[in-house]
Amino acid sequence: MQRSISRRGILAAPLALYPLGAMAADQTKRPPTGTLTDVPGLKVGHFTSDKRPTGCTVIVAEQGAVAGVDVRGGAPGTRETDLLRPEMSIQKAHAVALSGGSAYGLATADGVMRYLEERDIGFPTSAGVVPIVPAAIIYDLSLGNSTIRPDAQAGYNAAQRASGDPVRQGNIGAGAGATVGKLLGRSRAMKGGLGSASIILPNGLIIGALAAVNAIGDIVDPDTGVLLAGARTEDGHSLVDAMEQIRTGVLLPDASPTENTTIGVVAANVDWTQAQATKVAQMAHDGLARATRPAHLPFDGDTIFALGTGGPTVDNKLLGQLGALAADVMAQAIVSAILHAESIEGYPAHRDLK
Numbered sequence: 001m002q003r004s005i006s007r008r009g010i011l012a013a014p015l016a017l018y019p020l021g022a023m024a025a026d027q028t029k030r031p032p033t034g035t036l037t038d039v040p041g042l043k044v045g046h047f048t049s050d051k052r053p054t055g056c057t058v059i060v061a062e063q064g065a066v067a068g069v070d071v072r073g074g075a076p077g078t079r080e081t082d083l084l085r086p087e088m089s090i091q092k093a094h095a096v097a098l099s100g101g102s103a104y105g106l107a108t109a110d111g112v113m114r115y116l117e118e119r120d121i122g123f124p125t126s127a128g129v130v131p132i133v134p135a136a137i138i139y140d141l142s143l144g145n146s147t148i149r150p151d152a153q154a155g156y157n158a159a160q161r162a163s164g165d166p167v168r169q170g171n172i173g174a175g176a177g178a179t180v181g182k183l184l185g186r187s188r189a190m191k192g193g194l195g196s197a198s199i200i201l202p203n204g205l206i207i208g209a210l211a212a213v214n215a216i217g218d219i220v221d222p223d224t225g226v227l228l229a230g231a232r233t234e235d236g237h238s239l240v241d242a243m244e245q246i247r248t249g250v251l252l253p254d255a256s257p258t259e260n261t262t263i264g265v266v267a268a269n270v271d272w273t274q275a276q277a278t279k280v281a282q283m284a285h286d287g288l289a290r291a292t293r294p295a296h297l298p299f300d301g302d303t304i305f306a307l308g309t310g311g312p313t314v315d316n317k318l319l320g321q322l323g324a325l326a327a328d329v330m331a332q333a334i335v336s337a338i339l340h341a342e343s344i345e346g347y348p349a350h351r352d353l354k
Helices: 102-118 152-160 242-247 274-291 316-340
Strands: 012-015 043-048 055-071 090-097 124-127 126-132 136-138 193-200 206-216 219-222 228-229 261-268 304-307
Touching: 012 219, 043 102, 043 152, 055 102, 055 206, 055 261, 055 274, 090 102, 090 152, 090 242, 102 126, 102 136, 124 304, 126 136, 136 261, 193 316, 206 274, 206 316, 219 274, 228 316, 261 274, 261 316, 274 304, 274 316
Parallel strands: 090 136, 261 304
Antiparallel strands: 043 055, 055 090, 055 304, 124 126, 193 206, 206 261, 219 228
């Protein structure tokens, strides 16, 4: 059966691939949302500042999720990623925080930890629980007053609002201050955002993704090759192909180091090991690279987390399927972020192009 997902991240038809056997009944009761919250055991909440375009998004796994991560960008801003390496002792994360505000935004994880601790959610120790909350950030300080950035209270508020409802997309949470297409300078850039997508197989396997898209490069629909957002022409009405510009000798003269990043999460309702989660996070970056041209630059902090919320155990055959689908659904989440984005001052959105 051919994959079919709408360009707004809503599931239109499932895939029929590797059989898993019976899934838990409560995993497929709800109608699909076409977003990350289709994966059982995950909730998503946002905080969006009303003072300038910035915010944070929190993915909560109250029962814990076996987590991995892969960092490909040359200028990442992250927290607790070392803990997710396969040789480490702690296997499960209880939430992931994605935030604007550059490195200042990593403080949002403190608020998420406080929220979880109040609910006795975390890794048990002799002195009480310690919630495990990895985090990653994007740079959005150039939009408005840079002293306004997501903090611990913002993270707490986002966690408090987390639910299993369809993920809100566009200019929200970690995507509120996201921009794309900065190859020729910010004056010709466009609005990025936050997007999500999911794939549900007939056997009950669910793979979801969420991405905050703040790339220096173009965003391309990998299914059609259509350029959706990127650097604009001088009149602002159409797009300049970033890779064509690079081939003519453009050397990113107006790109500011460390100010561009796509960060996100892929998840599945499986019981995988941390090493397997790490492999899926690595493969999910293929989807990021399909939808973002160029990607993984020295200026980027591209980071993808992978969460397994429980279900069938994973062998190598299933692992390959999960990684392939994770790349696909990550690309769809990135496309969905651009299609849901709305213009802000100085940064038109895809929907504004003639």
